[in-house]
Amino acid sequence: MELLAQEGKIMEKVYGKQKIYFAVQSQFADVSDSDLKEMDSQISQLNSQIHTVTQDCKQLDMALKELNSSMTTPEMTSEVQHLTQECTAYEERLERIKSLTNHVTPEEKEKVYKERDLYLKEWKKRKRLASDMVDAILEGYPKSKKQFLEEVGLETDEDCKVKMPNI
Structure with missing residues (x-):
């Protein structure tokens, strides 16, 4: 230098x-001012061309990624064969289930529904009793209900995300 x-x-x-x-x-x-202006216009034209080409490249890249992520023809053919076999297996299974003669009788169905109703009523009754006991304890307890439930180790239906079904 x-x-x-x-x-x-x-x-x-x-x-x-x-x-x-x-x-x-x-x-x-x-360099004259007119030459500078001409060079500036050429620069702006080239910048717009760069922008256009860049956008085209982005679109082509997206199309390429989409094509690369899609299945090829042989993969699609094997997938169709696999799904067809699976479908026929399910159809055969459905036919076997339909052909069985040991369906549930109305008496058995009614018995199951009565047992369900009985267990739901018992669930509601026990839940109400437990809630009443907790409320009675909380009358003299200095902390909140949430803190009490944590200390005692009680889990509510809501904590376990259990919802009581309708009768």
């Missing part, structure tokens, strides 16, 4: 221990 500065091809400025080198401006031809 110092050799080029001595030859006069570049300029050198010293600021303390630092040296700065820059091109000699006299070696370049003068």
Whole structure:
């Protein structure tokens, strides 16, 4: 760099221990304002072309990613065969179930529904009793209900995300 500065091809400025080198401006031809405006318009046209090409590239990249993530024809063929076999297996199973003669009798169905209703009533009764006991304890308890339930180790239906079915 110092050799080029001595030859006069570049300029050198010293600021303390630092040296700065820059091109000699006299070696370049003068440019008119109209030339600068023309260059600016060319720059803006090229920038718009860059933007257009970039958008096209993004769209093509998205299309490529979509195509790469989709199944090929042989994969699709094997998938269709697999699903067809699975479907026929399910159809055979359905036919076997339909052909069975040991369906549930109305009496058995009624018995199951009565047992269900009995267990639901018992569930409601026990839940109400437990709730009444907790409320009675909480009347003299200094902390909140949530803190009491944590200390005692009680879990409510809501804590376990259990919803009582309708009767």
